[in-house]
Amino acid sequence: MAEMVTLTIDGREINAPAGTTILEAATDANIYIPHLCSNEELAPYGACRLCMVEITQGERARLVASCIFEVADGLEVETNTERVLNVRKLVIELLLARNNKHPALRKIADELGVKETRFPVEQKGCILCGQCVRTCREVVGVSAIGFSGRGITRKVATPFMEFPPDCIACGSCVYVCPVQFIPMKEENGVRTIKGFDYPMQKCSKCGRYFAPKKQLEYFSKITNLPLEHFETCVGCR
Amino acid sequence: MKKIKSPEELEQFRSEIQAGRNPKTPCIAICAGTGCLALGSDKIIDAFKEEISKQGLDTDVATIRETGCPGFCEQGPIVVIYPEEICYLRVAEKDVPEIISKTVINKEVIERLAYKDPTSNKRIIKNFDIPFYKKQKRYIIGNNINIDPRSIEDYIATDGYSALSKVLFNMSQENVIEEVTKANLRGRGGGGFPTGLKWKATRKAKGKPKYLICNANEGDPGAFNDRAVLEGTPHSVLEGMVIGSYGIGCHEGYIYVQNEYPLAVENITIAIEKARELGLLGKDIMGSGFDFDVVIVRGGGAFVCGEETALISSIEGRSGEPRARYVFPAERGLYNKPTNINNVETWANIPLIINKGAEWYRSIGTENSKGTKIFALVGKINNTGLVEIPMGITLREIVYDIGGGIPKGRKFKAVQVGGPSGGCIPESHLDLPVDFDALSEVGLMIGGMIVMDDLTCMVDVALYFIKFLEEESCGKCTPCREGVHQMRLILERITEGNGKKEDLETIECMGKAIIDGSLCGLGGTAPNPVLTTLRYFRDEYEAHIKEKRCPAGVCKALTT
Numbered sequence: 001m002a003e004m005v006t007l008t009i010d011g012r013e014i015n016a017p018a019g020t021t022i023l024e025a026a027t028d029a030n031i032y033i034p035h036l037c038s039n040e041e042l043a044p045y046g047a048c049r050l051c052m053v054e055i056t057q058g059e060r061a062r063l064v065a066s067c068i069f070e071v072a073d074g075l076e077v078e079t080n081t082e083r084v085l086n087v088r089k090l091v092i093e094l095l096l097a098r099n100n101k102h103p104a105l106r107k108i109a110d111e112l113g114v115k116e117t118r119f120p121v122e123q124k125g126c127i128l129c130g131q132c133v134r135t136c137r138e139v140v141g142v143s144a145i146g147f148s149g150r151g152i153t154r155k156v157a158t159p160f161m162e163f164p165p166d167c168i169a170c171g172s173c174v175y176v177c178p179v180q181f182i183p184m185k186e187e188n189g190v191r192t193i194k195g196f197d198y199p200m201q202k203c204s205k206c207g208r209y210f211a212p213k214k215q216l217e218y219f220s221k222i223t224n225l226p227l228e229h230f231e232t233c234v235g236c237r
Numbered sequence: 238m239k240k241i242k243s244p245e246e247l248e249q250f251r252s253e254i255q256a257g258r259n260p261k262t263p264c265i266a267i268c269a270g271t272g273c274l275a276l277g278s279d280k281i282i283d284a285f286k287e288e289i290s291k292q293g294l295d296t297d298v299a300t301i302r303e304t305g306c307p308g309f310c311e312q313g314p315i316v317v318i319y320p321e322e323i324c325y326l327r328v329a330e331k332d333v334p335e336i337i338s339k340t341v342i343n344k345e346v347i348e349r350l351a352y353k354d355p356t357s358n359k360r361i362i363k364n365f366d367i368p369f370y371k372k373q374k375r376y377i378i379g380n381n382i383n384i385d386p387r388s389i390e391d392y393i394a395t396d397g398y399s400a401l402s403k404v405l406f407n408m409s410q411e412n413v414i415e416e417v418t419k420a421n422l423r424g425r426g427g428g429g430f431p432t433g434l435k436w437k438a439t440r441k442a443k444g445k446p447k448y449l450i451c452n453a454n455e456g457d458p459g460a461f462n463d464r465a466v467l468e469g470t471p472h473s474v475l476e477g478m479v480i481g482s483y484g485i486g487c488h489e490g491y492i493y494v495q496n497e498y499p500l501a502v503e504n505i506t507i508a509i510e511k512a513r514e515l516g517l518l519g520k521d522i523m524g525s526g527f528d529f530d531v532v533i534v535r536g537g538g539a540f541v542c543g544e545e546t547a548l549i550s551s552i553e554g555r556s557g558e559p560r561a562r563y564v565f566p567a568e569r570g571l572y573n574k575p576t577n578i579n580n581v582e583t584w585a586n587i588p589l590i591i592n593k594g595a596e597w598y599r600s601i602g603t604e605n606s607k608g609t610k611i612f613a614l615v616g617k618i619n620n621t622g623l624v625e626i627p628m629g630i631t632l633r634e635i636v637y638d639i640g641g642g643i644p645k646g647r648k649f650k651a652v653q654v655g656g657p658s659g660g661c662i663p664e665s666h667l668d669l670p671v672d673f674d675a676l677s678e679v680g681l682m683i684g685g686m687i688v689m690d691d692l693t694c695m696v697d698v699a700l701y702f703i704k705f706l707e708e709e710s711c712g713k714c715t716p717c718r719e720g721v722h723q724m725r726l727i728l729e730r731i732t733e734g735n736g737k738k739e740d741l742e743t744i745e746c747m748g749k750a751i752i753d754g755s756l757c758g759l760g761g762t763a764p765n766p767v768l769t770t771l772r773y774f775r776d777e778y779e780a781h782i783k784e785k786r787c788p789a790g791v792c793k794a795l796t797t
Contacts, residue, residue: 046561047714049754063753068561087716087754090747094719118743119723128712147556147712150539152722154712 007075022066022077023051033079034088034108036095036178037129038067042138048095048129050108052087054078063087085112093117098124102179125181128154132173132182142166142218145173158196169198169212204228205236240516242524244402247393250515254394263299263341264319266382270306270468271461271500272622277330278314284333292337299341302391305381305469305504308623309369312352317364317382324364325350355619355641369620372638374601374609374627377585381469386504389511392472398517400591404480405525408591413484414440417587419595421607426452426543426580427655427682428758429606429673435577438567440485442575447487450571450578451478451531452548453494453501456540457656458705460685462611463581465623467494467501470585471508475531477587479518482529485577490531493548495538506533540657540709544757545570545578547711558711559757582611602628606672616653616688619644626671633667636688647690651773655682657702657709658762660769661695680769682762694791695774696781700728702766710759717760720751724767732792736782744771 002017009026016025021044026033037048046065053066056076063083078084092109096117099105105127109115130147133156137143144167148157158164169191174184184193189209191198200209201216210233220227241247267273267282285301307315312326318340325336325347332350339345351360352367361367364382384391392398404413418433439447451474455463467474478490494502509531512518520528534552541547542557549571551557570576586608590598599607606628612635614624619641626635632652636642643649651661660680662669669675673683689698703725712718724747727740748764755761771778780786787795 044561046756049715049756052754064563065561065756069563083749083753086746087750090720090750091715091754094715094723097719097723120726128715128718130713149712150541151707151710151712151718154718 005071005073005075007071007073007077009077010079016071018071020071022053022055022064022069022071022075025071026066026077026079031079033066034111035067036104036108036127037131039131039135039176042131042134044068045130045134048127049091050088052084054081054084088112089114093119095127097121098127099179099181104178125179126156127179127181128156129178130156131176131178132156135172135176140168140170140172141222142168144168163196167193167196167198168215168218169193170215170218201231203233203236204231206233208233210234238511238514240514242516244406244523247398247402247523251393251396251399254390258394259297261320262297264302265299265336265341266302266304266317266319268305268307268313268315268382269303270381270465271498272306272310273313273315274500276313280330281314281316281328281333284330285337288333288337294337294342299337302385303387304384305386306378306465306623307364307382308373308375308378308465308625309367309620310623311619311621315382322364323362324352324367326352369622369624369639369641372630372634373625375625376589376609377473377582377611378465378469378623378625380473381465384470386469386471387507387511389472389508389515389517392470396592397472397588398476400588401476401479401517402523404483404591405523405527410440410484410486413480413591416595417484417590420590420598421595421605422583422586422590422598423606423673424580425582425586425610425683427658427684429677429683432579432583435567435579436481436485438565439487439575439577442568444569444574446489446574447485448571448574448576449478449482449485449487449490450548450552450576451490451492451581451584452543452545452578453492453498453505453581454536454540454543454548455498455581456495456538456543456709457658457685458702459613459615459687460656461613462623462685464498464501465613466581466585466611467498468504471501471505472512473585473588474505474581475508475512475518477584478531479522479529480587480591481577481579481584483527487575487577488528488530490529491552491571492531492533493536493542493552494533495536495542497538502533502535509533539711540705541711541757541759544759546757548578549576556711558713559759561756603670603672603675605674610671610683613685614640614688615685617643617647617690617693618688628672629670631668631670632662632686635671635686636667640688643688643690647692649688650691650693651689651695651698651770653685653687653689653698653702653766655684655765657706658682658758658765659684660765661689661698661773662769663773666773680765680772682765692789692791694732694787694789695770695777696728696732696787697789697791699767699770700725700732703728703763706759706763710763714754714756714760716751716754717756717763720747720754721760721763723747724751724764728767731778731781732787733794734781734785734792736778738782740782741771741775741778744768 004015014029033051035051046068051066052063097119144164174182189200198212201213216230316325316328414436422432423429536542539557542551544559546560547557566576611625653661659682707721707725710717748768
């Protein structure tokens with residue numbers, strides 16, 4: 001059992017295991033803090049800055065990203081102060097300037113009372129939360145995509161903007177994207193992700209296209225089982 | 238070279254070097270720092286060498302010393318003739334034969350090459366009689382003109398490595414940290430964090446190995462103070478690092494320096510090699526049994542890599558993106574091990590503190606800012622250059638007494654202190670002392686100084702810095718990446734005459750949110766140039782927006 005600590009969030013006393021983040025502790029206590037880049041399957045990242053909260057430790061009050069900052073005994077957390085809301089409103093307005101259509105963003109904007117962004121909108125779609133890049137690296141383990149450029153030119157990209165040789169077409173990036181920016185479709189035995197085509201494997205028994213060939217090759221490689229083992233779909237195995 | 242195996246052997250080596258040198262032998266010291274090199278000092282060095290061999294002069298008649306930057310960059314290339322310390326400025330190749338025959342051989346002064354005081358019109362012959370140097374206290378860079386940075390003998394001859402010897406053989410590790418803590422040395426990179434506390438935290442932190450880093454990623458536009466220290470006196474940085482490693486208890490160090498500083502990289506590389514050869518670095522330093530070695534890591538020149546956690550990522554081979562700083566590098570830094578990072582100038586202060594003692598060090602400066610600070614003094618100022626001043630003197634003294642005021646009789650308008658993270662202040666704040674706390678109260682950081690005259694448009698200045706930061710933002714967190722970009726668009730619109738009346742309020746409000754919301758120090762200070770210009774020069778912004786007029790006549794769209 002992890003050691004428990006006691007902190008207050010919005011005046012409520014909360015017990016949480018040491019080592020958890022404020023965001024996790026708040027979520028467990030049914031206290032809502034908006035967030036976009038945080039995902040419990042991924043290492044804390046702290047990039048979107050929506051989940052900022054104001055903390056007081058001793059004399060000092062400051063803003064921290066709740067998805068990174070770990071709980072501690074006696075920590076006082078406020079999730080809705082004026083300073084916090086000022087940051088969140090700016091962040092959502094800035095994100096709306098990249099994508100003012102997606103319901104997930106509009107919902108957060110509504111909650112914050114932001115009707116429209118003050119900034120000129122340049123539809124880019126992607127909000128650079130990095131969940132796709134991090135999932136590919138931390139969960140899938142292939143690092144087929146990464147970031148290119150810096151500052152405002154930062155983009156999620158494949159190496160040299162070409163066909164990503166390490167991509168296994170698993171579609172995890174598509175799945176985790178909070179704004180459904182990465183398109184994926186399957187047609188005639190081919191899975192297409194963001195314009196790149198990957199042939200699918202036909203099940204040796206039922207004949208159904210069930211998984212990308214590259215993903216099965218990857219499974220074979222990491223499990224040390226023969227590729228044939230994976231050429232039958234789970235239903236027929 | 239024979240390795241030095243004890244303090245006695247170091248002293249013996251020092252005496253041998255000093256005995257082999259006659260202080261009366263004429264020596265021609267020529268600045269070979271980046272500033273003077275850009276003005277052609279390499280050709281002058283060649284011309285001196287050629288002339289000496291042409292005239293067949295022996296080394297007891299004339300020797301040449303290629304030195305680091307003495308500071309008076311405005312008047313380079315700089316040549317100082319010893320032992321008389323005759324200083325010649327703006328020396329050209331054609332002056333070389335005359336300098337040799339008249340000054341070096343016949344001890345005659347060539348008046349036209351000496352500094353001409355602009356107020357009295359008198360020629361000033363001796364180097365340190367020049368007003369530019371008079372109010373300075375040059376404990377760190379003062380030696381630059383006296384030594385060839387590539388010669389470890391020069392450094393040792395001027396007391397080099399005596400602090401290291403003292404530490405290794407006469408002080409406990411705790412004593413070293415205590416001395417630095419007592420001296421109240423604060424981080425010279427701008428943050429002003431007490432160095433002793435940082436060292437103590439790294440020393441106490443659990444985990445091994447521990448690492449030590451010298452942050453030489455100086456990226457602020459207009460700043461070259463760290464470069465000049467690394468180029469001109471690399472051994473003081475190295476000596477400081479070895480002393481620090483002993484105090485903290487670590488054996489591996491890194492110097493992170495951007496590749497755009499080729500001469501700094503070259504000089505520190507030579508310094509490391511020479512120190513290793515002499516046994517002042519590496520295994521069993523000076524026979525003490527203590528090991529410490531240093532590796533140079535060359536950065537690609539990203540400004541954000543000056544931020545400690547981004548710098549650590551970069552050394553680890555990742556892209557230079559900051560991490561959340563809720564755990565300090567002292568606890569978990571490089572490769573997740575306890576790591577102590579200090580700036581170049583901070584390291585260079587260490588031998589001084591050890592040699593002269595914390596009490597002496599504390600006698601310089603103000604209540605909470607001790608010692609000296611090196612500034613790159615640039616912009617609309619008569620004496621552009623590198624200055625080292627005791628903490629506590631006022632900005633006015635730097636601008637007028639040392640800097641010689643504003644060129645062409647123009648009026649002072651503002652001074653930008655602390656690079657892109659700092660801010661601009663007007664004339665009315667010039668009597669502020671150089672002091673970490675006093676400056677931070679008005680929104681400034683301690684760093685480079687850029688002086689501006691009345692022909693400068695403050696909106697344009699703010700736009701310049703914001704553009705720089707927009708390009709240098711790593712792009713990881715939203716407020717910095719998107720916020721600074723949007724701020725740039727608004728400022729650009731204002732300078733083009735398309736400002737809206739709500740713009741100023743928007744800028745102020747988003748400025749606060751960017752400071753509060755950003756992941757690292759870059760975003761956390763990015764709005765400063767805008768917020769400070771807005772605070773002190775609001776009328777100028779308003780003229781751009783309401784009257785579509787640029788009072789300084791800079792913004793093209795508003796001047797026709």
